[in-house]
Structure formats: C-alpha cells, structure tokens
Amino acid sequence: MQIRYFAWLRERIGTGAEEVETDAKTVVALIEELKTRSDAHAFAFSDTAAIRAAVDQDLVPFDAPVTGAKEVAFFPPMTGG
Amino acid sequence: MQIRYFAWLRERIGTGAEEVETDAKTVVALIEELKTRSDAHAFAFSDTAAIRAAVDQDLVPFDAPVTGAKEVAFFPPMTGG
C-alpha cells in the first residue's frame, strides 16, 4: 500500500511517500502501525486531532476501512481558497 | 415646485415634468392636489400603494414634508439591478 504525506506531515516524516505492507483494517489502526516505524513517524502522528486522512483520494474519517486501498494519504487540515 | 414623473407614471400623466404652485405640506397632500389636475393624473395616482416618492432626490415616506422642496418625484417601485 502506498502511503503519502503532505505539508508538515511530509516534512516531519522526511518523505512524501512510502510503500508499506500492512494488515491494518482501518485508518486509525494504520496510524498506530505507522507510528512504530520511526521516532519521526511517532512525532508526526502524535496529535491525531491535527491530521486528516484520504483513502484512494477520498477524504475519510479515522474509522474508515483501508483494506484493499491502493493509496492512503495523511495531511494537516487543508488551507486552500 | 418641479414635479417629476418616471416610468408608467410618466406615461399615464403624459409628461416627465411639470411646474406646480402648491400649499401642500406633505407628499400625500400633494398627491391629492395633483389628482385634481386632470383625469390622467387621477388615473396615474389611483393606486398609491404602487407609487414611491422622492423629495429633492431622496426617497421619502408619504407623510414626509414637501414645504420648501425644489423637486418632488413620483414613480413606481424601482426595478434596478
């Protein structure tokens, strides 16, 4: 599964994308798994209230399923407009 | 005092402006006086709910004073925009 990071999440983790093998069934379970990958991941995901998730490019809540997803993205609240 | 008419009031009365001598103290008193000038005037002013008035180019209610005014205008509700 392709994991993508944007804005300060990307900066804190140090990469915009990484490939991970996971059995996580939901976004929140995936986050818990990603936090164990490095101190940078743990730091980046320390305040989940400040994080949004998209599964296959659709914004989703944290209890959304990730099973079968090709791409899961994490980023701060958006600031367009 | 210069009296001005616009839109269908102008058409019904047959002129866009006329000079009148009047002792009317309010817009509504002036209307009553104008109605006596001709059948066309009486017809034009028959439905005052459909008429608006301006004294010296300021929109006013019918009980507004006209004493000393240079110009009083009558017209239907506006349809700008």
Place this chain on the structure above:
Amino acid sequence: MEVEVRDSAFDPGATLNAFTARATGAGAIVSFTGITRDLATGDLQAMEIEHYPGMTERALTAIRDEAMTRFNLVDALVIHRYGRLSPGETIMMVATAAPHRRDAFDAADFLMDYLKSRAPFWKREITPDGAEWVAAKDDDEAALDRW
C-alpha cells in the same frame, strides 16, 4: 470611480482587473454582474432602462457608502447602465474588496439588495407584442429586512 451610471456598454472583466489592481490589502474580491435575460417566451427584443438622473448617482453613492460603513471593506464599486440593451448584454456590476471573504460576499449581497429596491431605475421589456414595464418583486423589498 466608485459609482458610475452610463448608457454605453462596459467590460466587466477589465473592470474587475482594474478594481483588483487598486484594492491594496484585499484578500477577497467578489463581483456580481447582471445580464439581460431573454424571457421564458424567448422573444425579448430589448430591455429599456429608464432612470432619474441626479438621484441615481446620489442613491448609488449612498448605498455604496453604507456598504463601506457596515462591512470591513477596502473598496466597493457600482456600475449601472441605462438606455436600450439587447439580451445577453451586461446591465450592471458591483464589486467588493475586503481583507476577508465573509465581508466581500456580504457587502456584494447587500449592495445588490439595496440597488434592486432603492436605486431609481425602471426596466421595460420590448417584445414583438409591445413594451411592458417590469413589475417590482415583493421578494426584492423583503430582502432588505435581512440587513
């Protein structure tokens, strides 16, 4: 120029760009343009707009000044045509410039509501059957109660 009453056509896009260029400090620009629509019957030949020279400029200036007072604006603009217009032609335009979008939107909305019922313009539709004055809408008068 903050208020303009004119009988000739104008370019809304060029007006928007010029307005934006001089709106220093604005983060949000809203424009509204009114277009002469054809009738449901499809036979509108022209729209004639009568106005009250002198009072029109006064009323538009007063409405624009009121918007500048009520909202946090950098600038506001009103242009309105009179005379004979063809279907598809631009009748009028308002533009507002504000630090933040809420003020820009609300001020443009306010300007339109007041302009509809407080500026001395009267529209007449010309069709093959003749000319007919456009009736004011109760909705337009009621819209003022929002402010």
Place this chain on the structure above:
Amino acid sequence: MEVEVRDSAFDPGATLNAFTARATGAGAIVSFTGITRDLATGDLQAMEIEHYPGMTERALTAIRDEAMTRFNLVDALVIHRYGRLSPGETIMMVATAAPHRRDAFDAADFLMDYLKSRAPFWKREITPDGAEWVAAKDDDEAALDRW
C-alpha cells in the same frame, strides 16, 4: 473547463468574460477571487501552495458538482493555483452563473466554504524569518455547518 488546478498565473477578468459569454440563460454571475495578502508584519516574501495531485482535481470536481446539484445554476467554475506566489497575486477564483442572483451568490459562497476545508491545498508563508505552514481556522470548518 469547470475545474482547473494550475501552477501558472491566470487572468481573472478574461476568465470572467469567457465564463459569462458561454453562460447562456444566466441573469446573474458572481465571481470570487482570492489574493495573496501580505502579513500584518508586512514581510511576506512568498506564499507556497502544496497540493495533492489527482485528489485535488477529484475534490474540486466533487465540490463543483455538489454546487450544481444544490443550486439552480447554469454553470460553475473553480480555478486554483499551486506553487510559489508573490503578495498581490491571484490564488484562486470561483464563478457561478444562475438565472437569479440568490443562487449565484449562495453557490459561490458554498464553493468557497467547501474549497477552504475540503480541497487538498496547504499554504506556507515565506518570510525573512523562514517558512511557516498556515494553520486551518476553526471558523472555516464551522462554516460548513451552514450548508
């Protein structure tokens, strides 16, 4: 083109005119343009906008389609830039065309509210002191409850 994500500048006035020209049957056109404002401190050098290619187009299209469904519109347009912008540059634009003004205003307002909180753009302000991500406003999220 109803939705456009681009890194180069565009001309809001020309865009408004082209949008209006093809909005047959519209009586009301509303545009909103967002401008890069300088900071209160006056030392903004640039605004950098990151986005999520692919998802951005999807999100803007979904928001635009939702506006077309919710309001009585003839057309709606969204343009948003990414990359590096200088103060005073146009970041984005929405335009709406409707038979009547209420729909045109409400749809533009709706598009802006959704775009602010639902389209994957992130702004970063560049000053002599460094670069700082712009924080999302609680207000922007709360604005969605209106719809």
